[in-house]
Amino acid sequence: MPAHPSPQAESRDAVDVLIVGAGPTGLALAVDLVRRGVCTLVVEAADRPFSGSRGLSLQPRTQEVLDDIGVMDALREAGRPLPPMQTWRNGRRDGEWRLVERDPQAPVTRYPVQWLVPQWRTQQILQDRLLALGGAVEYGTRLTALHQTDQLVQAELTQTDGSRRTLNMPYLVGADGGRSTVREALGIKMKTEGGALHAAVVADVRVDGLDHDHWHTWPDGPGGELLLCPLPGTDQFQLTTPVGDEEGDPCPQRVRELIATRTHLPATAVTDVQWTSSYKPRTALAERFRDKRVFIAGDAAHVHPPGGGQGLNIGVHDAYNLGWKLGQVLHDHAPDTLLDSYDAERRPAAHDVLDISAQLYRLGRKPEGSRVRARHRGRLTLLPVHYRDSPLSTEAREQLTHTVLQAGDRAPDLTFTPADAAAHDTPRQLFELLAGPHFTLLAVDSAPPPVPPAVRTLQVTGGTLAQALGTGLFLIRPDGHIGLATQNPAHLERYYTKVGLAAG
Template identity: 55%
Template sequence: MTLPSAQPEALPPDALADVLVVGAGATGLALACDLARRDVRALVIEQQDGLFPGSRGKGVQPRTQEVFDDLGVIDAIRAAGGRYPKMLTWRGDQPVREWDLIAQDATEPGTPYPAPLMIPQWRTQEILHERLLQLGGSVAFGTRLAEFTQDAEAVTAVLESADGDRRTVRARYLVGADGGRSTVRRALGIAMDGETVDPRPALVADVRIDGLGRGNWHAWPEAPEGALLLCPLAGTDLFQLFAQYATGEPVLSLDEVRRLIGERTPLDPEAVREVRWASDFRPRAALADRYRAGRVLLAGDAAHVHSPAGGQGLNTGVQDAYNLGWKLGQVLRHGAPDSLLDSYESERRPVAADVLGLSTRLHRAGRSGDPVSVQRGKQTSQLGVGYPDSPLTAERRTGLPEDALRAGGRVPDFELPDSTRLFDLLRGPHFTLLAVATPAPATHPGILTREFAALDPLSPGLYLIRPDGYLGLATRDAADLADYLALVSGQHAGRAM
């Protein structure tokens, strides 16, 4: 594992940025990448001296893989990761059952990445950071947000380096992507209420172990003092250790990991050669009351935290960033009204609430010992996430069949008449207008327009696809397009939506 150099970026006094991103986790880095390709000047700061070093969020869901495709990192992500191995349940030194944690559903049409991918969080963040550098961005490591204020025009933030040096920056917007203990959220006074999912503390660590097969995810659910799992991390020679504590508190040390291995598994404690990273936590589910306060917005764990069951955390944060990035771009570069940013909370907060419920159910189901109850499939893929009730959703057609693609839904991939794929058209920071057996009206440069005499599975009409791959407008009347564009670009329209 090679982490980027922890050299802080030089920050001139009274620097001006479009967006100040606080936190260089997966959420902050994905947002910075999206903003960079929109020519939005983002300053990313990270309090730590380098990128997060652990594997914690190791599952990348199918929908997030589509996001990574659009951001230009999917090839690197897939090369660095791998498929989830089958679970192997043990009772002491006896293997009991081999089973699939990931439901083996048939490949669905319109889904280029049907299966979750395992890749350690540290590697995902490395790849996103490398992509940000390619796009001309950077991260100021070893830099914390000391304080901030906001006015009608911008946010004024005081940044402090590890040596105590302070700089003041002005940014049009500030995004707190600084984790569950978010400094930004607390400074805003935004409550984050929730519940303890499981009172038992747990230890998670990345370890190197000799003599353990890497073909399975090994589980000792009935081990004394709490379950213990060892998952081979794809693309590495490490295992992720997860151990619950019925009594006592986790200790983050090599000796403690060896003790756990010796007491709960048939493995020799001395087989544990190294602990690369370790952390302790208590699973909790909580949701911020608001995602926005003036020119400050929250994303990722700063807005929602939950159990790791189901592999939803990193994915929900990345998709927060994907939703917010194009809206900030429209406001800052294309004249959209500031009110467009209000749709970020109205769209993403209900998604987070659903994710919290799902993760909590899966976590508690896992305590029953029934493998089927924790199996992951369509419910965790996030392909079904949509925004049917969003103020940015305009379905103007009537009499649709039950299975028709409707405004607010994720647009699936499918083959175009020239044998290319729809996702090839969507890739990039633009809107996409599909005119099917309908004349395409004139549009501005931020919209890629394609006309088709016929296009299965779409019926005749106009389909405006948002930059994040969701169908914003579906209509048979070209006049509706001008009204919709007023919402997302500030262009004059004849009538309101």
């Protein structure tokens, strides 16, 4: 059952990349690939789009990424900043506080705060963008088996009615969630980290008698804390509360009972229960993210407890890292080694926040945890994620000071005045120039050499950008990370070969 007819849907049996799973990871990757002209098909086992609020918070770096792939305006409209927390005790308001304070040390960004959007809405916006670009999602289609050779991947797809077909394609990406069929088929093991974490239920509910300007919390409920977070763009709240390990998805009556026993509200205050789920959180990382022509991304590759608001975010970042690399290999003859850098870059990045997610999950959303949260708030924005140790990062400048950004770092969104600007021109933001699927060569206090047609050039003299980067030539990758930093133009040619930009 295709979501909507589209040009790519009609020619869906000739695909370059098959994405398994229409969650946020699969949809973000599909948008990035389709905008690069890569023939992409998303298959989704469920018969219809996901309807729960689950992954609510979009971190600052994720908002930058979503901006670049063209969906942030719609997400701004659909969401709101994280509201203040409201503690309740004995039926009375007992203090208002902030779950996450702004980090004064955080890099400059146009999206400095976490942004709340129900996950179903984020997915809807990503899917709308995908369809507008001519992409397709085929619902009711499950990947049931896969085989690969050195030349291609063969996927067996089974429709809800039991019919089967086989599809061959150069690359397949498993964005099929924590119980990934793709990961299983490849025999990739998950390394579980940390100790046991308590089970919880999540539900989208309508509740009378609460304002929608706070994230309400009852920390002392019998059985554990209960939270109700207002869901932007709706009249609902997302309920989360711990339960016993053996509890499955709760029925509406059980949700009412939990609210009546753990808050001051009566069961009758719950006027509707829209969606319910239960989860037993774990912290796990796949031992590798690539197996020849098949990749895994998002929850299929790493599972985070919902303590630091990271799972959906990291999945979108995986997609943004992999999309341009697949595009360069499929369209620009970049060598296959470019694809190896996906695992080299994304596995350490996912690992870096797993332990924080577990720590914050154990801590719960209580004011007493504010010192621990403050310690991690910078990393949780995902703005500092870097690929300095990647084989794809070449820092060739000598005598670097520690204060300047280096190859592998996220390029900063600072203002600059182009070297050829007229006197009355106003300064511009770097991300205005980086936006889009291209590479950019920044020549800072240096003369720009000639570049291949696919690279845009920007010459900058002095100013905050020059202070942040230092002098040199900086090749910025399509995902906004500095690939090469050098003072020697001859280094560029070698780098172009690695990423498919070399002539011929």
